[in-house]
Amino acid sequence: MAINPDYVGREYPASEPYQVTRVKIREFAEAINDPNPVYTDPSAAEAAGYADVVAPPTFPVILGMAGSARAVADPELGVDFSRVVHGDQSFRYSRPLVAGDVLDAVTRITDVKVLAGNEMLTLETVVTGADGEHVVTAGMMLVVRPEQSR
Amino acid sequence: MSPRHADVEVGTEIPERTFPVRRLDLIRYAGASGDFNPIHWNERFARSVGLPDVIAHGMFTMAEAARLLTDWTGDPGCVVDYAVRFSAPVVVPDDDEGAEITVGGTVKKKHDDGTVTVALTARSGGAKVLARSTAVVRLA
Numbered sequence: 001m002a003i004n005p006d007y008v009g010r011e012y013p014a015s016e017p018y019q020v021t022r023v024k025i026r027e028f029a030e031a032i033n034d035p036n037p038v039y040t041d042p043s044a045a046e047a048a049g050y051a052d053v054v055a056p057p058t059f060p061v062i063l064g065m066a067g068s069a070r071a072v073a074d075p076e077l078g079v080d081f082s083r084v085v086h087g088d089q090s091f092r093y094s095r096p097l098v099a100g101d102v103l104d105a106v107t108r109i110t111d112v113k114v115l116a117g118n119e120m121l122t123l124e125t126v127v128t129g130a131d132g133e134h135v136v137t138a139g140m141m142l143v144v145r146p147e148q149s150r
Numbered sequence: 151m152s153p154r155h156a157d158v159e160v161g162t163e164i165p166e167r168t169f170p171v172r173r174l175d176l177i178r179y180a181g182a183s184g185d186f187n188p189i190h191w192n193e194r195f196a197r198s199v200g201l202p203d204v205i206a207h208g209m210f211t212m213a214e215a216a217r218l219l220t221d222w223t224g225d226p227g228c229v230v231d232y233a234v235r236f237s238a239p240v241v242v243p244d245d246d247e248g249a250e251i252t253v254g255g256t257v258k259k260k261h262d263d264g265t266v267t268v269a270l271t272a273r274s275g276g277a278k279v280l281a282r283s284t285a286v287v288r289l290a
Contacts (some may be wrong), residue, residue: 030182034213054227057220058232062183065184083199085239093232096229
């Protein structure tokens with residue numbers, strides 16, 4: 001089943017705001033083996049000029065992944081998740097995430113194309129703060145490998 | 151000592167670093183990130199879709215390459231823009247050593263607004279695992 005190109009522009013908003021917590025930031029920092037104290041120690045974060053502990057730069061992928069999962073779960077889009085590999089990833093930041101942030105996220109399909117038998121699905125997740133200000137935009141390209149490569 | 155914008159030049163290199171990645175790291179990363187794709191923890195499934203073995207999350211590699219930047223500048227909030235392409239998988243065998251990811255960076259451009267563009271490289275098991283990967287970071 002091919003990805004439906006008519007779905008370019010379709011949006012998948014998060015159903016509820018995402019709350020950034022100290023515990024989740026610590027869990028993520030430990031998972032990437034990064035001992036930087038600004039991720040775990042509020043006083044170190046404060047000394048570095050932040051309101052609370054800071055999230056590592058790739059932390060917003062949690063919101064991007066959740067958005068892409070909503071898109072991929074759309075049966076009409078026609079993505080076979082078992083054949084998906086991550087092609088590329090980008091982040092454009094207005095500011096880092098910090099504990100206490102309450103974030104909205106909208107994921108949009110920005111491109112669908114076929115290249116050398118692979119289907120490429122490009123998604124963009126725009127993350128905004130409670131004040132409506134832009135925080136980060138996460139771009140993700142997923143490659144859906146052809147059936148015969150299994 | 152964090153580099154200052156004035157002291158950095160086009161061609162300045164960020165010393166390479168090597169980060170280990172074992173099966174346990176992938177399990178932990180799956181839980182922390184919410185990415186439970188079985189190619190990252192289930193050898194049987196990975197082989198059934200044509201992969202040589204379990205592979206690391208691309209985002210794990212991207213996170214380790216980000217450490218190179220944030221440890222260099224001293225500030226995780228320094229990253230303005232960061233983009234990578236995953237060009238080969240990091241294959242993680244089921245043993246005590248796992249795999250290693252070696253990351254490096256070179257300053258490619260200096261900008262007037264206090265930022266620099268860094269070209270990033272990452273290798274694992276002889277393969278180039280990141281391609282066309284760059285970051286724009288703000289320096290003091």
